[in-house]
Amino acid sequence: MTQEEIKEQVYTMGRQAKAAAHALSLLSAQQKNEILRAMAAELRACRANIVEENAKDITAGEERGLGVAMLDRLRLDAARVDAIAAGIEKVADLADPVGEELSSWVKPENGIRIQQVRVPIGVIGIIYESRPNVTSDAAVLCLKSGNATILRGGSEAIYSNRAIAAALQAGGQKAGLPANAIQLIPFTNRESVAVMAGMDQWMDLIIPRGGKGLIEAVVSMARMPVIKHYDGICHMYVDTAADLDMAVSLAFDSKTQKPSVCNALETLLVHESIAAEFLPKMAEKMAEKNVELRADACGLEILGSRAQAAAEEDWHTEYLDYILSVKVVKNQTEAAEHINAYGSGHSDCIVTEDEAAAEQFLRQIDSACVYHNVSTRFSDGEEFGFGAEIGISTDKLHARGPMALRELTSYQYRIRGEGQIKGN
Amino acid sequence: MTQEEIKEQVYTMGRQAKAAAHALSLLSAQQKNEILRAMAAELRACRANIVEENAKDITAGEERGLGVAMLDRLRLDAARVDAIAAGIEKVADLADPVGEELSSWVKPENGIRIQQVRVPIGVIGIIYESRPNVTSDAAVLCLKSGNATILRGGSEAIYSNRAIAAALQAGGQKAGLPANAIQLIPFTNRESVAVMAGMDQWMDLIIPRGGKGLIEAVVSMARMPVIKHYDGICHMYVDTAADLDMAVSLAFDSKTQKPSVCNALETLLVHESIAAEFLPKMAEKMAEKNVELRADACGLEILGSRAQAAAEEDWHTEYLDYILSVKVVKNQTEAAEHINAYGSGHSDCIVTEDEAAAEQFLRQIDSACVYHNVSTRFSDGEEFGFGAEIGISTDKLHARGPMALRELTSYQYRIRGEGQIKGN
Numbered sequence: 001m002t003q004e005e006i007k008e009q010v011y012t013m014g015r016q017a018k019a020a021a022h023a024l025s026l027l028s029a030q031q032k033n034e035i036l037r038a039m040a041a042e043l044r045a046c047r048a049n050i051v052e053e054n055a056k057d058i059t060a061g062e063e064r065g066l067g068v069a070m071l072d073r074l075r076l077d078a079a080r081v082d083a084i085a086a087g088i089e090k091v092a093d094l095a096d097p098v099g100e101e102l103s104s105w106v107k108p109e110n111g112i113r114i115q116q117v118r119v120p121i122g123v124i125g126i127i128y129e130s131r132p133n134v135t136s137d138a139a140v141l142c143l144k145s146g147n148a149t150i151l152r153g154g155s156e157a158i159y160s161n162r163a164i165a166a167a168l169q170a171g172g173q174k175a176g177l178p179a180n181a182i183q184l185i186p187f188t189n190r191e192s193v194a195v196m197a198g199m200d201q202w203m204d205l206i207i208p209r210g211g212k213g214l215i216e217a218v219v220s221m222a223r224m225p226v227i228k229h230y231d232g233i234c235h236m237y238v239d240t241a242a243d244l245d246m247a248v249s250l251a252f253d254s255k256t257q258k259p260s261v262c263n264a265l266e267t268l269l270v271h272e273s274i275a276a277e278f279l280p281k282m283a284e285k286m287a288e289k290n291v292e293l294r295a296d297a298c299g300l301e302i303l304g305s306r307a308q309a310a311a312e313e314d315w316h317t318e319y320l321d322y323i324l325s326v327k328v329v330k331n332q333t334e335a336a337e338h339i340n341a342y343g344s345g346h347s348d349c350i351v352t353e354d355e356a357a358a359e360q361f362l363r364q365i366d367s368a369c370v371y372h373n374v375s376t377r378f379s380d381g382e383e384f385g386f387g388a389e390i391g392i393s394t395d396k397l398h399a400r401g402p403m404a405l406r407e408l409t410s411y412q413y414r415i416r417g418e419g420q421i422k423g424n
Numbered sequence: 425m426t427q428e429e430i431k432e433q434v435y436t437m438g439r440q441a442k443a444a445a446h447a448l449s450l451l452s453a454q455q456k457n458e459i460l461r462a463m464a465a466e467l468r469a470c471r472a473n474i475v476e477e478n479a480k481d482i483t484a485g486e487e488r489g490l491g492v493a494m495l496d497r498l499r500l501d502a503a504r505v506d507a508i509a510a511g512i513e514k515v516a517d518l519a520d521p522v523g524e525e526l527s528s529w530v531k532p533e534n535g536i537r538i539q540q541v542r543v544p545i546g547v548i549g550i551i552y553e554s555r556p557n558v559t560s561d562a563a564v565l566c567l568k569s570g571n572a573t574i575l576r577g578g579s580e581a582i583y584s585n586r587a588i589a590a591a592l593q594a595g596g597q598k599a600g601l602p603a604n605a606i607q608l609i610p611f612t613n614r615e616s617v618a619v620m621a622g623m624d625q626w627m628d629l630i631i632p633r634g635g636k637g638l639i640e641a642v643v644s645m646a647r648m649p650v651i652k653h654y655d656g657i658c659h660m661y662v663d664t665a666a667d668l669d670m671a672v673s674l675a676f677d678s679k680t681q682k683p684s685v686c687n688a689l690e691t692l693l694v695h696e697s698i699a700a701e702f703l704p705k706m707a708e709k710m711a712e713k714n715v716e717l718r719a720d721a722c723g724l725e726i727l728g729s730r731a732q733a734a735a736e737e738d739w740h741t742e743y744l745d746y747i748l749s750v751k752v753v754k755n756q757t758e759a760a761e762h763i764n765a766y767g768s769g770h771s772d773c774i775v776t777e778d779e780a781a782a783e784q785f786l787r788q789i790d791s792a793c794v795y796h797n798v799s800t801r802f803s804d805g806e807e808f809g810f811g812a813e814i815g816i817s818t819d820k821l822h823a824r825g826p827m828a829l830r831e832l833t834s835y836q837y838r839i840r841g842e843g844q845i846k847g848n
Contacts, residue, residue: 368836
């Protein structure tokens with residue numbers, strides 16, 4: 001395909017999505033839920049075909065030498081397709097954010113009535129890699145919140161993505177899904193990303209889900225807002241007034257409960273007054289899961305052979321593995337400065353029995369989620385009670401932290417009166 | 425200056441602003457208000473110097489042949505400086521949005537307490553043209569909401585901007601303003617805009633205030649979020665069930681009360697069933713202020729010599745002048761389609777006594793402000809009761825419509841518990 005042909009095809013999808021978004025914005029919650037249930041049913045009906053198409057991706061992946069973990073993420077079997085369908089039904093059961101009144105007031109001097117109401121954003125582009133379930137998860141959350149989607153998945157899952165998107169479209173249309181409300185870009189070249197990123201005349205938001213390279217590329221090119229889900233370099237600060245057993249338990253959970261995710265702990269900061277007592281306890285517990293410790297000079301002195309020396313690079317690193325960097329700090333100010341300098345603004349925790357210290361920490365740390373005596377692993381849309389999530393935003397504009405249905409909406413002011421004019 | 429020197433200097437300002445933002449985020453409402461009042465006092469104390477510096481801009485502007493309107497926008501006299509100072513005191517009197525609890529809940533299954541709290545955004549870049557009062561207005565709103573600012577004004581007001589910024593800094597520092605909380609880029613070359621737009625490691629948001637060319641340039645270059653204040657191509661739809669006298673009054677007010685602003689009416693859409701009665705009445709009223717009417721074929725038939733023929737271009741045009749385009753439509757659907765296609769998503773109104781038609785219109789129109797029987801001229805932070813505004817966003821992400829203190833904040837989740845872990 002020539003660049004011009006790609007552009008033309010993606011532009012056509014943009015134009016169509018805009019029209020679909022308008023139709024979607026007028027659907028009732030009940031209509032959307034019926035559409036979602038019909039999509040889930042169709043996905044189950046197409047189970048065999050989806051698994052078959054997925055097998056093509058798996059074969060291609062094996063030929064390209066993808067690793068075992070990657071192939072596992074890519075693989076769909078009947079149970080996984082059923083889980084995707086069940087996920088859709090769960091979204092159908094959630095409350096519809098569209099139409100919710102955010103605030104309303106009457107201007108006393110003239111009687112005009114101002115109402116702020118949640119409305120859909122419009123057209124959302126999702127650019128993602130590998131996992132084919134994102135095709136459904138993302139499209140479905142966008143649909144529930146009244147938005148049209150243009151999906152652009154990775155080449156490694158193209159057969160699976162096409163099969164899933166086709167099932168969603170076919171199922172949805174049986175229940176009144178507006179045409180082109182969910183579109184999958186049928187090719188996976190880089191140019192299609194560049195074209196999407198430039199078409200702010202139709203696309204209101206772009207969400208890249210994937211590695212840092214993908215996000216960086218989208219940020220550089222995008223003309224419309226981007227919501228980013230960058231690294232989680234999460235910290236725990238163990239204060240002088242911490243319950244040390246609780247601190248060991250929280251650090252162990254935050255680090256090892258699932259090390260491969262963005263809300264896992266990467267750096268432990270320890271107040272110098274309790275370091276000699278706390279660090280050996282912590283090391284003993286971490287040894288149960290063979291966590292490698294990388295400590296600063298002060299920590300090394302206490303931990304001895306149980307740790308290695310940390311390098312400057314360690315404070316910047318999201319290990320996503322059984323590795324933990326450890327630093328002894330003089331006080332809470334030094335801890336807060338370290339977190340604000342090296343953290344990624346994702347999730348950070350203080351462990352302390354001192355309420356005043358805790359409240360100060362919560363104000364000092366400029367992160368999406370700040371914790372007092374709770375594991376960082378709770379940074380998650382499900383754990384927050386949102387019922388689903390499209391990701392955890394490390395941005396500060398529009399959506400921050402766990403991002404679910406409400407975060408996929410905008411608002412509109414509706415002003416009602418009886419002929420009020422400004423005059424003169 | 426070489427490009428490298430500009431980059432280095434602007435980067436230094438970015439780094440400094442980030443540190444200042446952290447200090448600002450910890451100030452209490454009272455501390456911020458004392459700073460604001462000290463700034464107002466210093467501005468008054470520096471009145472003579474500011475007017476003197478402004479005279480240099482005026483002289484330069486006259487030499488460069490700036491028009492009368494432009495020179496008037498640029499000019500500062502003692503009364504205008506006092507008005508800027510009074511504006512600062514008004515902002516001091518507004519409620520502090522920072523620290524406000526947006527929501528809070530307890531997770532029943534584990535007892536963790538989740539609180540969503542307003543926090544400052546961080547560092548905000550403001551890029552603006554001509555009017556020197558923006559130096560104060562923007563910096564002060566950002567300060568009140570806990571944000572550091574980097575201001576980059578236009579070359580035509582550079583002496584005035586420097587004098588105002590110096591007074592704000594000097595006054596603020598007397599009352600504890602953190603160093604570098606308000607910084608003005610001391611040069612006005614294009615490169616400084618490019619450098620600002622690229623430094624997302626320190627700057628969280630950029631707001632361009634000025635013409636379409638400036639906004640476009642910032643959108644193309646910016647790596648951080650941009651909040652745009654584009655054109656207002658505002659519409660009024662006069663329904664078949666309209667009170668025609670009210671419709672004349674609303675159209676006249678929306679068009680002529682202040683034609684040079686973004687919430688002024690540009691296009692009038694009229695239901696065909698009442699066009700023959702309404703259009704002559706409307707034309708008669710508009711003639712009082714010599715409004716030029718540009719009508720479609722159907723409107724021309726009724727208006728005759730009182731109107732000229734509208735071209736396709738007219739439906740796209742923000743006149744900001746005593747000109748109004750007029751189109752007769754078959755029904756509300758055609759009106760809504762016209763507005764969603766040609767409008768700029770700013771402010772649009774329906775005039776009708778039919779409540780059901782009005783409610784349908786409010787849902788159909790994808791604009792920041794939609795009105796029923798109210799002049800579009802009310803789209804304004806002051807009129808909404810926000811006490812001030814930094815602009816009217818035509819974006820859908822983060823802030824939409826009149827943008828004031830709350831829209832200059834982000835939020836943070838604070839999670840409190842007693843050692844809760846995720847487990848297994």
